[in-house]
Structures are given as C-alpha cells and as structure tokens.
Amino acid sequence: MGYRFDDLTAACQDDWRGYIEHAFVRRLGDATLEEGAFRHYLQQDYLFLIHFARAYALAAYKSRDLSELRHAFEGLKTILDVELGLHVDYCRGWGISEQDLARLPEARATLAYTRYVLDTGHRGDLLDLHVALAPCLIGYGEIAQWLNGRDTTVRGAANPYDAWIAMYESTAFQQAMADERAWLDARLAEVTPARFAELTAVFRDATRLEIDFWQMGLDQRL
Numbered sequence: 742m743g744y745r746f747d748d749l750t751a752a753c754q755d756d757w758r759g760y761i762e763h764a765f766v767r768r769l770g771d772a773t774l775e776e777g778a779f780r781h782y783l784q785q786d787y788l789f790l791i792h793f794a795r796a797y798a799l800a801a802y803k804s805r806d807l808s809e810l811r812h813a814f815e816g817l818k819t820i821l822d823v824e825l826g827l828h829v830d831y832c833r834g835w836g837i838s839e840q841d842l843a844r845l846p847e848a849r850a851t852l853a854y855t856r857y858v859l860d861t862g863h864r865g866d867l868l869d870l871h872v873a874l875a876p877c878l879i880g881y882g883e884i885a886q887w888l889n890g891r892d893t894t895v896r897g898a899a900n901p902y903d904a905w906i907a908m909y910e911s912t913a914f915q916q917a918m919a920d921e922r923a924w925l926d927a928r929l930a931e932v933t934p935a936r937f938a939e940l941t942a943v944f945r946d947a948t949r950l951e952i953d954f955w956q957m958g959l960d961q962r963l
C-alpha cells in the first residue's frame with residue numbers, strides 16, 4: 742500500500758516510454774514530421790476533445806461531494822469555453838476550417854480511445870475514470886519536458902510544430918498536470934494491492950490507446 746502515480750508508469754514502463762517517445766513525437770520535435778500526419782492528428786484531436794468533455798461530464802455524475810463536482814465542472818467548462826476554441830483557431834492556421842471539422846469521419850483509434858475512457862468511467866468510480874484520463878493529462882506534459890531535454894529538438898520559427906510544444910510546456914499546463922498528479926497521489930496512497938492491479942490495467946490500456954492515436958496520425962488512417 743501507499744502507492745503513487747509514478748508506480749503506475751513504473752508498472753508499464755515499456756508502454757509508457759513507447760507513448761512518450763513515439764516516432765510521431767520525435768519527428769514533431771525534430772521538425773521532420775510530415776505535415777499531412779500532423780493535420781490528420783489535429784483533426785482527430787478535435788473529436789477527441791469533444792469526447793474528453795463528455796468524460797468530465799461523467800466525472801461530474803460520478804462525484805461524491807461538492808468539491809469533486811466543482812472540479813469536474815471546471816474541467817468541462819474549460820474544454821468547452823477555452824480549449825475547443827483554441828483548437829479551432831489553431832486548426833485554421835493549418836488550413837483546416839471549422840466546416841471541415843464539423844464533417845470529420847471519426848478514426849477507429851479515436852473511437853477506441855475515447856469510448857474506452859467513457860466505458861471505464863461508467864463501469865468504475867471516479868478514480869478509475871481519472872486513471873483512464875491520466876495518460877492524456879499527465880503524458881502530454883511529460884512529452885513537452887522530454888522534447889525539451891533532447892538536443893535534436895528544434896525550437897522557434899524553424900519548427901512548424903513549435904507552438905504545439907509551447908502549449909504543453911506552458912506554466913499553466915504544467916501546473917494543471919502537477920495538480921492532477923497530486924490528486925492521483927492522494928487517492929492511490931489509500932488503495933490495496935488488488936485495487937492497484939486493476940488500476941494498472943486501466944492505465945496500461947489507456948497508454949496503449951495513446952500509442953495507437955499517434956500511430957493513426959503517422960499512418961493518416963481512419
């Protein structure tokens with residue numbers, strides 16, 4: 742007993758490193774990623790964000806007290822009022838209009854990942870849902886840090902993906918990531934080994950689905 746978030750990543754190191762250091766991420770950092778791959782990823786990420794908002798709505802439903810309810814509500818509100826708008830603006834800069842976004846077919850990798858998260862939340866409790874969301878919430882912050890620590894990473898105007906890295910290295914995002922980690926550390930401290938094993942399975946599956954999401958971008962596959 743007395744688990745922490747780091748015990749989840751330690752329990753599935755190969756999958757976790759495979760996600761953080763995926764070829765999509767490496768090429769994005771090195772500025773060698775094919776633009777079509779990034780555009781495909783951005784389009785599917787719009788659909789991902791919509792289902793992510795639904796996951797926060799599910800977190801609201803699964804809340805057991807007012808503070809959990811408010812936390813879920815704030816997350817849902819931020820996605821709807823801020824992040825989706827930023828994403829639409831960012832897509833426009835990449836030549837993808839709001840009309841294009843409204844008509845998108847959903848890729849299998851998007852379907853699998855988002856519905857897995859929602860199913861995990863339905864089947865389990867708020868902790869299951871947060872663990873299913875952790876690769877998304879904490880992984881992207883770790884990816885920005887990992888990219889910044891590599892000497893092949895290109896920053897500034899020479900990298901068309903610089904704004905993407907900047908978004909996830911920002912203080913606001915890194916703070917949100919630290920808050921989520923602290924929330925998980927507090928909950929995981931209380932769980933039994935059997936419960937930790939269940940949560941590890943959820944974390945590993947969500948991490949594998951993040952790997953598939955990157956691969957979907959590279960393959961430009963629906």
Ligand SMILES: Cc1ncc(C[n+]2csc(CCO)c2C)c(N)n1
Pocket residue numbers: 786789790793816819820824876877878879881951954
């Ligand atoms: C496939 C995929 N996985 C993770 C993220 C990152 N992300 C999505 S929503 C959110 C929290 C914002 O409140 C974060 C960090 C993404 N964009 N796409």
